[in-house]
Amino acid sequence: MDQQKLCTADFILAETMEFNADSVEWCPVPKFAQYLTCGTYQLNEDETPADNIQTRNGHITLYKFSNKYTGKLEKMDTFQSGVF
Numbered sequence: 001m002d003q004q005k006l007c008t009a010d011f012i013l014a015e016t017m018e019f020n021a022d023s024v025e026w027c028p029v030p031k032f033a034q035y036l037t038c039g040t041y042q043l044n045e046d047e048t049p050a051d052n053i054q055t056r057n058g059h060i061t062l063y064k065f066s067n068k069y070t071g072k073l074e075k076m077d078t079f080q081s082g083v084f
Contacts, residue, residue, distance in 0.1 A: 013071030018042075019059065034065050035076075 019040035027035040041058035062076040 013073060015073060019057065022058075036063050036065060037061065038063065 015038075017038065017040050019042040021038055021040050023039045025037050027033055038061050039058065040061070041056045044055045044057065058081050060079045060081065062078075064074045064076050066072045066074060
């Protein structure tokens with residue numbers, strides 16, 4: 001029988017976003033590992049497009065995570081986009 005390796009995770013913080021969070025990515029470069037991006041979007045449900053395609057409003061936000069114990073998250077910049 002194979003032994004399973006158990007992982008544990010600690011809850012650090014929660015952040016309320018304006019739209020639905022779609023993805024979160026940490027910077028893979030060790031020197032900048034404290035930076036992460038969060039992509040959010042919201043469907044434009046009021047539209048009735050002729051070709052059955054819904055458009056979206058969205059944001060890509062850059063954050064800096066500065067303390068793994070207190071979970072301080074600083075918003076650095078936000079890029080707004082219609083579709084990405």
